Amino acid sequence: MAEIELEHVTKRFADGTVAVDDFDVRIADGEFIILVGPSGCGKSTTLNMIAGLEDISDGELRIDGVRMNDKAPRDRDIAMVFQSYALYPHMTVRENIAFPLKLAKLDRKAIDEKVEHAAGLLDLTPYLDRKPGALSGGQRQRVAMGRAIVRSPKAFLMDEPLSNLDAKLRVQMRTSISRLQKSLGTTTVYVTHDQTEAMTLGDRIVLMRAGLIQQVGPPQELYDHPRNLFVAGFIGSPA
Ligand code: ADP
Ligand code: MG
Numbered sequence: 001m002a003e004i005e006l007e008h009v010t011k012r013f014a015d016g017t018v019a020v021d022d023f024d025v026r027i028a029d030g031e032f033i034i035l036v037g038p039s040g041c042g043k044s045t046t047l048n049m050i051a052g053l054e055d056i057s058d059g060e061l062r063i064d065g066v067r068m069n070d071k072a073p074r075d076r077d078i079a080m081v082f083q084s085y086a087l088y089p090h091m092t093v094r095e096n097i098a099f100p101l102k103l104a105k106l107d108r109k110a111i112d113e114k115v116e117h118a119a120g121l122l123d124l125t126p127y128l129d130r131k132p133g134a135l136s137g138g139q140r141q142r143v144a145m146g147r148a149i150v151r152s153p154k155a156f157l158m159d160e161p162l163s164n165l166d167a168k169l170r171v172q173m174r175t176s177i178s179r180l181q182k183s184l185g186t187t188t189v190y191v192t193h194d195q196t197e198a199m200t201l202g203d204r205i206v207l208m209r210a211g212l213i214q215q216v217g218p219p220q221e222l223y224d225h226p227r228n229l230f231v232a233g234f235i236g237s238p239a
Helices: 043-051 093-103 108-121 137-149 167-184 195-201 219-224 229-235
Strands: 004-012 018-027 032-036 058-063 078-081 155-159 187-192 204-209 212-217
Touching: 004 043, 018 043, 018 058, 018 212, 032 043, 032 195, 043 078, 043 155, 043 187, 078 137, 093 108, 093 137, 108 137, 108 167, 137 167, 167 195, 187 195, 195 204, 195 219, 195 229, 204 219, 204 229, 212 219, 212 229, 219 229
Parallel strands: 032 187, 032 204, 078 155, 155 187
Antiparallel strands: 004 018, 004 058, 204 212
16 A cells, blocks of 8 residues: 655656646545546656656655655566566466466465465456467456465556447456456556546546646546636536
8 A cells, every 4th residue: 555646747758848836735544546637748757767667857746655766666666567468378376366476486385375365356267377469459458467465565657558449348447447447446547548547537637738737636627627728628528
């Protein structure tokens, strides 16, 4: 469980691009927050700074009150799920999910228990002995999530995890992600450019445009009280 605070966080790339400009949001312990906005608005860069995959140019990132700016990704205890599944094709579902636990040198029994628990939560129990090549896209994405949840990280970061799936599967996966997040209660930052996903999935939305936060709040609040025309247009509210 984790509280994630971004205080006046800015990312300036070497070429001068300011991808994220003064991002200032406190994400509560257990919250499911959505970063949404058009392509290029700085969503992935924000997520990558939280994960430690990009340096922070200015401002401070704290997890549970501890400054993280200079901590390596592995010391942040955060799991990231990308849109590309990055499963190991030669390993079974069981071995794929178990992989982070093997790295952490857990014993065989503990690994089996955790893998089976994660598989149960993700409806993957019947597929544990299959290889990724014999799974559907949605099942593969659930294996990737299994690998993220199996070591009980403090937080999940997801970067457009459903964008490779067809529309029908996306709707199904939305439901399973939402259910999973609620049952685990793990702080989650979820990136999407899809308004519907943003409106249905999270506790709060952070809507960005060109590196700048436009509005932060529960979906209903952005819909009922958009702060500007961009928010109104993006959310599709009648304002
Ligand atoms: P999003 O995920 O919302 O589509 P990104 O965070 O990937 O947006 O990118 C935000 C902005 O930063 C874009 O203008 C992008 O071109 C720029 N950008 C991303 N990575 C780099 C980089 N390594 N060097 C320079 N500019 C970058
Ligand atoms: Mg992106």
